[in-house]
Amino acid sequence: MRISQTLPLALSALRSNPMRSILTMLGVIIGVFLVITTVSMGEGAKNFVYDQITSFGIGADSLGIYGAPESDMQGMGMMAAMTKSSVTARDIDAVRERVPGLKAVVPAIMGAGEFQYGKKTYDSNMVYGTTEDFKFLMKDIVAEGRFITPLDVVYRKRVVVIGQKLKDELFGTFPSVGEQIKINGVTFRVIGLGKEMSSFMGIDMNEMAAIPISTAEDLFDTSEIMETWAVVRNLEDVDEAEGQIRKVLLDRHGEEDFQIRKATDMLKRIDNVMGVITSVVSAIAAISLLVGSVGIMNIMLVSVTERIPEIGIRKSVGARKRDIFVQFLLEAVSISLAGGIIGIMFSALVLFIIGKFINLALTPSIGAVIIGFSVSLFVGVVAGVYPAMRAANLDPVEALRG
Amino acid sequence: MSRVVKVEELKKTYILGKVNVPALQGISFEVNKEEFVSITGPSGCGKSTLMHLIGCLDHPSSGSVYLDATNVSQLDDNQLAEIRNKKIGFVFQTFNLLPRMSAIENVELPLIYGNLSPAKMTEMGMQMLDKVGLKHRAGHRPPELSGGERQRVAIARALVIDPSIILADEPTGNLDSKSSEEIMAIFQQLNREGVTIIMVTHEHDIACCTKRNIHLKDGKVLSDEPVKQNIIGG
Numbered sequence: 001m002r003i004s005q006t007l008p009l010a011l012s013a014l015r016s017n018p019m020r021s022i023l024t025m026l027g028v029i030i031g032v033f034l035v036i037t038t039v040s041m042g043e044g045a046k047n048f049v050y051d052q053i054t055s056f057g058i059g060a061d062s063l064g065i066y067g068a069p070e071s072d073m074q075g076m077g078m079m080a081a082m083t084k085s086s087v088t089a090r091d092i093d094a095v096r097e098r099v100p101g102l103k104a105v106v107p108a109i110m111g112a113g114e115f116q117y118g119k120k121t122y123d124s125n126m127v128y129g130t131t132e133d134f135k136f137l138m139k140d141i142v143a144e145g146r147f148i149t150p151l152d153v154v155y156r157k158r159v160v161v162i163g164q165k166l167k168d169e170l171f172g173t174f175p176s177v178g179e180q181i182k183i184n185g186v187t188f189r190v191i192g193l194g195k196e197m198s199s200f201m202g203i204d205m206n207e208m209a210a211i212p213i214s215t216a217e218d219l220f221d222t223s224e225i226m227e228t229w230a231v232v233r234n235l236e237d238v239d240e241a242e243g244q245i246r247k248v249l250l251d252r253h254g255e256e257d258f259q260i261r262k263a264t265d266m267l268k269r270i271d272n273v274m275g276v277i278t279s280v281v282s283a284i285a286a287i288s289l290l291v292g293s294v295g296i297m298n299i300m301l302v303s304v305t306e307r308i309p310e311i312g313i314r315k316s317v318g319a320r321k322r323d324i325f326v327q328f329l330l331e332a333v334s335i336s337l338a339g340g341i342i343g344i345m346f347s348a349l350v351l352f353i354i355g356k357f358i359n360l361a362l363t364p365s366i367g368a369v370i371i372g373f374s375v376s377l378f379v380g381v382v383a384g385v386y387p388a389m390r391a392a393n394l395d396p397v398e399a400l401r402g
Numbered sequence: 403m404s405r406v407v408k409v410e411e412l413k414k415t416y417i418l419g420k421v422n423v424p425a426l427q428g429i430s431f432e433v434n435k436e437e438f439v440s441i442t443g444p445s446g447c448g449k450s451t452l453m454h455l456i457g458c459l460d461h462p463s464s465g466s467v468y469l470d471a472t473n474v475s476q477l478d479d480n481q482l483a484e485i486r487n488k489k490i491g492f493v494f495q496t497f498n499l500l501p502r503m504s505a506i507e508n509v510e511l512p513l514i515y516g517n518l519s520p521a522k523m524t525e526m527g528m529q530m531l532d533k534v535g536l537k538h539r540a541g542h543r544p545p546e547l548s549g550g551e552r553q554r555v556a557i558a559r560a561l562v563i564d565p566s567i568i569l570a571d572e573p574t575g576n577l578d579s580k581s582s583e584e585i586m587a588i589f590q591q592l593n594r595e596g597v598t599i600i601m602v603t604h605e606h607d608i609a610c611c612t613k614r615n616i617h618l619k620d621g622k623v624l625s626d627e628p629v630k631q632n633i634i635g636g
Binding site for chain 2: 004005012016309310312313314315316317318319320321322323395396397400
């Protein structure tokens with residue numbers, strides 16, 4: 001018997017009892033739906049974060065140096081470095097001199113500023129004192145005007161590049177470049193306007209202002225450098241560079257009162273979280289698929305019993321055991337695969353709707369779809385083998401009696 | 403004349419729990435090509451068992467069945483299925499059509515276990531439906547057909563593989579007398595065209611339409627003689 005003849009047969013058996021078929025598929029539908037939705041959302045979240053990180057220019061080739069020791073609580077060490085940092089400009093110079101293979105070392109002194117233009121004021125806690133190398137972190141950062149130059153740093157110039165949000169708040173639709181504004185009462189000249197940026201990790205980068213690092217030392221009265229990004233020339237040198245930077249700082253500080261983070265650490269943390277969520281949901285999905293499989297087996301046994309006369313007739317006209325086996329196995333696989341496909345489509349729909357809400361293009365990941373498809377195929381085969389064997393092994397005379 | 407069926411010392415014993423029930427106790431006869439044989443006898447005499455053995459649906463306890471010189475008693479299940487698919491056309495009392503399939507699909511059923519193209523199968527199926535006068539009902543399902551029509555579909559299904567022999571088990575048992583006559587006329591016509599037929603019946607006047615009668619009793623052949631008068635047709 002040709003498969004092209006068996007398949008329509010299996011499908012017509014499903015169509016003859018649509019309600020029963022759908023109910024039977026439910027376990028597979030839910031299982032596949034759960035797997036695909038979770039995996040796809042996890043991947044979506046990861047891609048989102050990765051895009052965010054790379055759009056910020058801090059890719060896998062970047063190391064973050066923070067002047068506070070590693071804390072038990074994730075990220076708390078980074079936060080601590082914002083208030084009291086052990087890293088100074090001298091440390092940064094030492095890193096620049098002694099660590100080869102670095103494309104750029106970008107220090108940042110961060111602080112809060114009250115911005116004032118005319119009668120308008122706006123508070124931003126994202127004033128970055130940095131250098132021209134900042135451009136290695138953010139490509140084409142300036143939409144209008146220019147960025148900080150080495151001369152600005154050397155001469156401690158009071159110049160500022162402001163983000164779009166600051167510009168909107170202070171200047172509205174009027175041009176900002178060339179205007180004088182006050183930051184914490186000190187007069188600065190706006191030399192550039194940052195490009196529109198998406199928010200990063202819930203932080204609106206458009207509130208950012210960049211000033212020369214030397215000027216920031218004066219403005220915030222500090223020499224502590226809270227955050228430094230070291231960018232390596234070759235991606236494969238990241239781990240080596242991390243070790244070298246650690247050695248330089250240890251030599252100078254005598255203790256590990258700092259931490260070095262890789263941009264990929266963040267991705268790893270998301271991976272860990274998603275790993276946990278995925279295992280939990282996979283366990284639920286596995287139970288659902290198991291129940292689905294038992295359901296399919298049950299309904300197939302019912303179907304075999306109901307169709308004993310049919311099996312007898314088919315055998316009497318020459319169907320071999322194999323033909324009957326394939327017919328019923330294919331029927332079980334069709335139920336399961338149809339459930340899988342409905343689960344995939346349902347998942348795509350739900351992902352689309354969720355994506356609309358959180359403004360992110362979520363689609364079922366190819367890997368998840370392949371997994372969902374294979375799992376439902378597997379479930380169908382497992383559920384179908386025993387009933388199909390029962391059908392195939394029926395005695396033709398007994399079967400004809402019904 | 404060439405021999406189609408040869409039955410030799412055929413025995414079949416059913417084991418029901420601890421009791422052995424002998425159904426056939428050593429039956430021998432031969433059927434030649436173009437014969438039309440009726441097998442009669444009281445209920446429980448082993449008519450149906452004999453049919454199942456000749457029809458390769460069951461294995462004998464001892465003895466042999468030869469179909470076209472092949473000893474089918476020694477074949478395995480798959481080989482028997484192959485024989486049923488190529489050489490035997492069954493016609494049952496209860497028609498045994500698949501209710502969800504149309505008449506033409508039912509007629510094509512034996513062919514799907516062969517290796518023909520769908521177009522060829524439909525062509526052959528339509529030919530057979532035409533032969534039993536039901537071409538115009540090809541798309542109808544069995545529940546939409548009368549008893550006589552259903553049995554004609556079943557006959558078309560038996561004929562579609564051009565079998566060596568047609569085995570009919572009480573083919574008129576579920577039909578009114580008018581339909582019975584129609585069906586018997588078809589069988590007689592087929593036999594005139596050269597189809598070999600063995601028919602189990604307990605109705606005397608049906609047996610009288612055949613050319614030879616084998617009478618069974620208690621699993622043995624009581625008589626085996628030519629039928630003298632044909633009521634219908636012949």
